[in-house]
Amino acid sequence: MEWGLRGPAVARRRALRLKLAAIVGFLALWSIVSGAVAALKLFNPIFLPGPWVVLGALVTLAAKGQLWGHVVATLERVAVGFSTGAVLAIGFGLPVGYFRALRNVVEPVVELLRPIPPLAMLPLFIVWVGIGEGSKVGFITYATFFPMFLTTVHAVRHLDPLLVRAAQSLGARPAQLFFRVILPAALPEILTGIRLGVALSFFVIVISEFIGAERGLGYLINDGRNFFLVPQMLGAAVLLGLLGYTGNAIARAAERRFLRWQSPS
Amino acid sequence: MKIQIAGVGKTFGSGAPALGGIDLEIAEREFVCLLGPSGCGKSTLLNIVAGFLAPTTGRVLVDGSPVTAPGADRGVVFQEYVLFPWLSVAGNVEFGLKLKGLSRAERERTVARYLDLVGLGAHAAKFPTQLSGGMKQRVAIARALANSPSIILMDEPFGALDAQTREVLQDELSRIQRLEHKTIVFVTHSIREAVYLADRVVVMTSAPGRIKQIFEVKLGEVRDRFAPEFTEIESAITRTVKEEVAKVHE
Amino acid sequence: MIVRGLAFALILAVWAAVSYGNRAVEFTNPAIVPTPGEVGAVTVAALRDGTLVRNLVTSLVRVLEGFAIAAVAALALGGLAALSAPIRFMLEPVIEFVRPIPPLAFLPMFLVWFGLGETSKVAFIAYTTFFPMFVGVAASVLRVDVMLLRAAATLGATHADLLRRVVLPAALPGIIVALRLGFGLALFVIVGAEFMGADAGLGNLIMEGRTFFNPPQIVMGALVLGLLGSIVNALLLRLERRVLPS
Ligand SMILES: Nc1ncnc2c1ncn2[C@@H]1O[C@H](COP(=O)(O)OP(=O)(O)OP(=O)(O)O)[C@@H](O)[C@H]1O
Ligand SMILES: [Mg+2]
Numbered sequence: 001m002e003w004g005l006r007g008p009a010v011a012r013r014r015a016l017r018l019k020l021a022a023i024v025g026f027l028a029l030w031s032i033v034s035g036a037v038a039a040l041k042l043f044n045p046i047f048l049p050g051p052w053v054v055l056g057a058l059v060t061l062a063a064k065g066q067l068w069g070h071v072v073a074t075l076e077r078v079a080v081g082f083s084t085g086a087v088l089a090i091g092f093g094l095p096v097g098y099f100r101a102l103r104n105v106v107e108p109v110v111e112l113l114r115p116i117p118p119l120a121m122l123p124l125f126i127v128w129v130g131i132g133e134g135s136k137v138g139f140i141t142y143a144t145f146f147p148m149f150l151t152t153v154h155a156v157r158h159l160d161p162l163l164v165r166a167a168q169s170l171g172a173r174p175a176q177l178f179f180r181v182i183l184p185a186a187l188p189e190i191l192t193g194i195r196l197g198v199a200l201s202f203f204v205i206v207i208s209e210f211i212g213a214e215r216g217l218g219y220l221i222n223d224g225r226n227f228f229l230v231p232q233m234l235g236a237a238v239l240l241g242l243l244g245y246t247g248n249a250i251a252r253a254a255e256r257r258f259l260r261w262q263s264p265s
Numbered sequence: 266m267k268i269q270i271a272g273v274g275k276t277f278g279s280g281a282p283a284l285g286g287i288d289l290e291i292a293e294r295e296f297v298c299l300l301g302p303s304g305c306g307k308s309t310l311l312n313i314v315a316g317f318l319a320p321t322t323g324r325v326l327v328d329g330s331p332v333t334a335p336g337a338d339r340g341v342v343f344q345e346y347v348l349f350p351w352l353s354v355a356g357n358v359e360f361g362l363k364l365k366g367l368s369r370a371e372r373e374r375t376v377a378r379y380l381d382l383v384g385l386g387a388h389a390a391k392f393p394t395q396l397s398g399g400m401k402q403r404v405a406i407a408r409a410l411a412n413s414p415s416i417i418l419m420d421e422p423f424g425a426l427d428a429q430t431r432e433v434l435q436d437e438l439s440r441i442q443r444l445e446h447k448t449i450v451f452v453t454h455s456i457r458e459a460v461y462l463a464d465r466v467v468v469m470t471s472a473p474g475r476i477k478q479i480f481e482v483k484l485g486e487v488r489d490r491f492a493p494e495f496t497e498i499e500s501a502i503t504r505t506v507k508e509e510v511a512k513v514h515e
Numbered sequence: 516m517i518v519r520g521l522a523f524a525l526i527l528a529v530w531a532a533v534s535y536g537n538r539a540v541e542f543t544n545p546a547i548v549p550t551p552g553e554v555g556a557v558t559v560a561a562l563r564d565g566t567l568v569r570n571l572v573t574s575l576v577r578v579l580e581g582f583a584i585a586a587v588a589a590l591a592l593g594g595l596a597a598l599s600a601p602i603r604f605m606l607e608p609v610i611e612f613v614r615p616i617p618p619l620a621f622l623p624m625f626l627v628w629f630g631l632g633e634t635s636k637v638a639f640i641a642y643t644t645f646f647p648m649f650v651g652v653a654a655s656v657l658r659v660d661v662m663l664l665r666a667a668a669t670l671g672a673t674h675a676d677l678l679r680r681v682v683l684p685a686a687l688p689g690i691i692v693a694l695r696l697g698f699g700l701a702l703f704v705i706v707g708a709e710f711m712g713a714d715a716g717l718g719n720l721i722m723e724g725r726t727f728f729n730p731p732q733i734v735m736g737a738l739v740l741g742l743l744g745s746i747v748n749a750l751l752l753r754l755e756r757r758v759l760p761s
Contacts, residue, residue: 047628123722166343184351
């Protein structure tokens with residue numbers, strides 16, 4: 001038995017059952033509370049619909065053929081905004097991390113700009129490019145750029161210098177050094193940054209969809225607020241969670257695929 | 266002369282000199298061991314020959330031309346192994362061959378040959394995280410050899426290994442050297458290791474490092490660690506080294 | 516320090532060149548690219564009539580209250596979850612279920628539930644910052660090296676000793692980092708919360724800048740938030756070094 005804080009290892013099956021039980025318990029508790037609110041008239045039950053009501057709202061929206069359009073709208077904005085941000089962050093981050101002269105100029109500038117919460121710049125984006133797709137996509141790019149850029153710079157900068165030496169004494173020229181050593185060595189951290197960027201995209205898309213959008217899950221939530229459709233609000237939020245979860249799972253799968261060497265079986 | 270080290274000294278920043286002024290000539294196919302107290306500049310000297318560091322004074326010539334940068338003519342084996350963790354065992358050995366643009370068939374042949382030479386033929390597909398320390402160092406040696414450098418620089422390559430594995434790898438290195446005939450500069454703290462492997466043992470003084478004395482090891486190609494001649498040289502060198510180590514603690 | 520000053524000067528120079536240049540050649544409408552001078556003027560005016568300070572304090576109080584509630588909850592539950600496997604197995608899936616939902620998606624819920632007053636903002640900050648802090652606290656406690664526990668146990672440490680003298684000091688650096696990140700997140704989302712349903716606070720000030728088409732006010736709000744963020748971060752880092760002599 002492993003002696004430590006984690007306690008004895010739990011068999012996989014049992015762990016899975018415990019987890020399922022916890023989720024079912026959570027949903028049950030939610031149902032009971034919302035049922036109790038309705039039965040005992042604690043407050044207007046419209047404020048706390050049970051899980052099945054939330055699911056019902058989603059099914060209704062889907063049946064009316066509206067749900068899909070909102071999901072696609074959000075996904076499209078995230079996909080375009082995030083990938084632009086990732087390409088820019090990695091494209092600039094690699095050279096800035098590697099060339100000290102470049103880093104000495106860029107890093108202090110970025111450090112000064114970074115503490116400004118991206119959300120504070122959203123209204124400026126709207127003033128600049130209007131309330132349409134441009135500001136939403138551009139804003140995601142802006143918000144995700146900094147963390148991904150900084151992780152890329154950090155990854156290249158804290159590379160084990162012995163790896164570079166080993167490659168050089170095997171005859172690597174600068175371009176070979178870059179593609180065969182620096183890039184693969186920095187990849188784990190770059191991918192961590194990408195995962196961060198995916199999460200951040202879903203984080204910020206919501207609020208730009210609150211402010212002047214006609215489609216998207218954020219719009220559904222805000223629309224629900226205006227018309228007191230609480231089940232629709234919760235349903236859209238849960239859907240966003242699912243999308244975020246899937247995005248994270250995809251990023252993790254990419255990590256496992258590209259970083260198999262970290263824990264080969 | 267294969268390697269000519271002429272008046273090489275090194276001072277880091279504005280501190281005291283780390284390396285005094287080394288004059289040493291190393292012949293083709295010679296196996297030279299560097300011994301000396303910790304901090305006397307052995308790694309510094311090796312790094313200068315490898316081209317990782319520039320000397321403050323003097324210069325290093327390899328085949329008559331000055332060393333300015335690391336290159337494939339001088340293979341390096343590090344104490345910390347330094348395998349590329351994202352490449353398999355075979356991928357690591359193949360690394361330098363790929364850089365040279367050799368054909369796939371040629372690469373595979375060379376990789377197989379050197380993996381067999383270090384006894385890792387069965388582990389070609391494994392990743393570095395799956396290897397023991399001794400196996401990792403075998404991969405590093407195979408990687409250096411496969412690139413066919415004429416010189417191999419080794420900085421305490423067996424320093425992190427247990428005593429048994431260490432002797433096994435010494436045997437292997439000695440056997441490989443009989444086949445490959447490289448020019449080897451080998452840093453170690455083990456006098457037995459030096460006597461077992463070297464044609465010449467260079468003992469350095471405490472910092473700033475200079476050459477204190479050079480011992481010729483006139484033993485056969487295959488050596489017996491328990492032979493009286495072996496022990497004789499070993500104790501002679503031990504006395505010299507001890508004098509220097511004592512100075513460090515004064 | 517010198518580097519910072521140079522970087523600051525560089526940013527200012529680029530900004531001035533772009534904004535005044537735009538004014539000169541009218542690349543786009545000069546009104547939407549505020550110049551440093553305009554932002555300075557708006558800031559001075561806002562300092563004079565006290566609106567800046569008032570909104571700053573409002574935001575800060577919301578952040579502090581929400582953060583404090585979340586920190587207490589995260590420390591208690593995170594510690595418990597790390598030390599007790601059954602509790603961890605119950606809490607973890609629920610948290611993993613809720614956590615991927617972007618917190619801002621719940622913002623309108625909070626406004627519906629708690630109204631437009633202070634409570635909704637404070638509760639929202641608490642909700643948002645709880646999850647990362649919980650995860651950070653639990654992970655730091657779980658990461659405590661088993662060898663340290665074994666070593667202490669062989670020296671005669673009781674269960675309570677282990678908690679107080681090994682687990683706590685070993686987990687403290689990670690816990691402090693988690694709290695610092697939580698605070699950063701609070702400053703991040705308060706802006707969004709104040710965009711939506713608020714009549715005061717820095718986020719509201721920024722939104723006003725958009726509503727009344729006053730871009731310099733937006734930039735002022737963003738800069739003040741950035742300044743606030745870096746001051747708070749520097750203070751917390753200093754505190755961290757104080758508490759954790761390395
Ligand atoms: N990059 C560096 N910057 C500053 N000083 C250095 C640097 N590298 C080595 N030194 C100094 O130079 C001296 C020689 O170091 P070196 O590593 O060459 O010693 P060594 O003989 O290899 O020691 P050991 O046997 O412990 O490996 C030491 O005093 C060390 O502190
Ligand atoms: Mg050394």
